[in-house]
Amino acid sequence: MSKLPKEPPASEITPPALYLRRRELLKNAALFAGTASALGGGLVWLTGGEAGVADAGAPGGEAAPLASAPPPPAGAPPLLGTSAASARTPFVTDEARTDYEAIVSYNNFYELGLSKSEPARNAGRLRLRPWAVACEGELKKPEVIDLDTLLRWFPLEERVYRMRCVEAWSMVIPWLGFPLAPLLRRLEPTSRARYVQFTTLLDPEQLPGQRSDVLDWPYVEGLRLDEAMHPLTMLAVGLYGKSLLGQNGAPIRLVVPWKYGFKGGKSIVRIQLTERQPRTTWSQATPDEYGFYANVNPAVAHPRWSQATERRIGELRRRPTLPFNGYAEEVAGLYAGMDLRESF
Template identity: 85%
Template structure:
């Protein structure tokens, strides 16, 4: 009878370079909301040069506000997406308080509790996303314009962290494909690169040298265009808080959580594979694809099982985090042990 592996201790499930630099956990920290009232905005076409960073006034503290445009029912899934079941799992949802208090967002702190404690520093309005590269319509788009363009959908996805813990989260957002189609990728667009805000005043974790800031992630364009891939602006029917990647973040449910770039300010379509933050920092541990694969262990722990937050027992990790039927075809003919 095979022995069920024990949960790795904290010093093993966090990458060593970060664990050794971890600051003392903040005590009695208040949770800050990452919401602000919407302001006027619009679309600014780029004529060349680098896109400007987001900035603005600090968001008020308090609880996350309900998203007025959140639908009561999930919108009909796109054709070929595997049906409603691909968008809503029947597994128990992770409690909201756990989702907003147990976070990996190193820009806001290196422990699980620091992102929530520091999230009030992040100013969420005004916020723009620069879209550039191999597209016919480069633009700097105000967040409120994005929200006006695309109706929000609720999707209840499994989320699997590379550290071998997991959650089930009801996200609110829209398909990334909808935005990319509007930008009109050129024939040279093969990858999509995402970049997080760079501002150590708002994101104090960027004062450390644990990663080469700003945080950069990327997808192949067919992954980015897949119906399951979304840009999220809320969860549990409320606006995202800073610790969860407010005001807009990437969600790719069949990949490890570190692929989900948070607080996005730049989306760039490229011909060459982007150099992403974790695969640059530790290429033997964090690959570009980062598909959930129980057969490929992390060098310091097994990926065969996971700990669902709120549960005592470990559970088997599912290939592609349970989305194999929908996405395995994207990797036909690839050796997923080599291209991990």
Template identity: 85%
Template sequence: MSKLPKEPPAGEITPPALYLRRRELLKSAALFAGTASAIGGGLVWLTGGAARPSAAGAPGGEATPLGAGAPPGPPAAGASSSGTRSRDPFVTDEARTSYEDIVSYNNFYELGLSKSEPARNAGRLRLRPWAIACEGEVKKPEVVDLDTLLRWFPLEERVYRMRCVEAWSMVIPWLGFPLGALLRRLEPTSRARYVQFTTLLDREQLPGQRSDVLEWPYVEGLRIDEAMHPLTMLAVGLYGKTLLGQNGAPIRLVVPWKYGFKGCKSIVSIKLTERQPATSWSRAAPDEYGFYANVNPAVDHPRWSQATERRIGELRRRPTLPFNGYAEEVAGLYSGMDLRESF
């Protein structure tokens, strides 16, 4: 990928879905011209480290508190939620993005192509009952009801940086559990090399699936060592509240060192496979969205630079960190790989 001479303002970056739709329309127009002349859920809240069921989510897309009182405000920059500096990779010292921004500025094309549409359409999504098929190369395949799944694992808060491929970022206090804990329970076979995640397919609940922007359902994937890494989690809440539809309710993938589109939302299937899964954005535009999608400021997107990012809630851009600031924890996973070739 060639380095662009100048990074465009964030507001001038066309969202990938709209760009791909326009590209398909141009292809269709060219073909036509040529022919004429000869495209609620309830969750859990933590008390003393144990998980307990909470009340069902409020109607109208409002989140259910996972504990008493309002969600905490963002800490000052350089301070953790306890007021002390932290080097824990699970809790960044950076100021958290406001709850209002996190739930109103979203990419979830199944619920709409703009940043605001997902929040408006999220009320269509029925969060109970919800089951996840855990299948493929495992010794203990099972279709698990979400509430059963949440009783299996204690929940924990992790404050992660999130970097979108569109060159904007947030800091989000997720609530969830390590994906590796679930995979170990399923007992992967010796043939398991990858983990494939699939989003719900339902055009009534997810009206964006009526479009042909992507092949539906949405599919993402990780290598099994990436999936088993301690930083990788399944999130069911944020800011101490139940996860909302626009953020991927009732359960979504969070991989903080990768671009945000890797975080499959509203998951209904987790399948371990021997072969690398064909993921949605890589199928749609393989020259723009690779399978690995590791945050890499040295590898530009073909249409914009990835060297800097716009943190939502801030005025100035900031440098993008390799692996989104998690290089110390994850760079070893890619030892010997050409990260420009395997982007």
């Protein structure tokens, strides 16, 4: 097999529908050798090689064209308004924010389509009200909570986070939402709770991508309890002061800024605390590519491309990727002593 191109655009990355059926192709792909180095606190990274690098732009380094921002889907709640974001927090990067039009038109949400543009086209199928989240499992106070009740319980905050996709493109997004920890504390985890599992809506009528066998539906993600309780972890209900659109995970989604974007479960209907590590969707589908932790690590290559650099949507040049997506000071201590070559 010929070598992979050096910087293929993200639009040319093999869709999972094809990749999962052609796993034998990977046997001929280049493997990445590396040397281990320590990053404080016993944390170990693996240095990966530079093979094909996923690129969010078009060939030649030009940015891929973006469609105009779509209108809100039918039945969407009213805009949240910037006044809801008045509770400013320290969780704000001073990097330039990605344009709203880009955030809502360039998406990975396979339940709504495999291409970057399909989720926006299909998002109108998603009915955003009524919506409830079942909180269950290892909780002293399990409860099915209506979304509007959640919004009354917790004040909304604007948090401007970097978002790094495993495909090596990135954005800076002003999310609107609330930290997950106060909700979990209110529900009172039992002494057996070790992990938190997040499940996406299962409804092929609203999410037509679920009619395919690309993944084992519904989409499931998970965190360790201490990761879920970390102050950076949040549940988002909007961005740029507006309610989330379907393609961005409406009406409520998980945001964990130091992890690759696929960890952020969208359109969440269940939060379950468990004693054992959840069987998450991507780590079950392709465990050699997507681990449970999925911490952003520029030194560990994906089997099909390097993670050393990224393409910020809206920029022409690539930039170095930061360990833990730039949040190492806040979160590296969660993984002290772990070898992230084994727990990637």
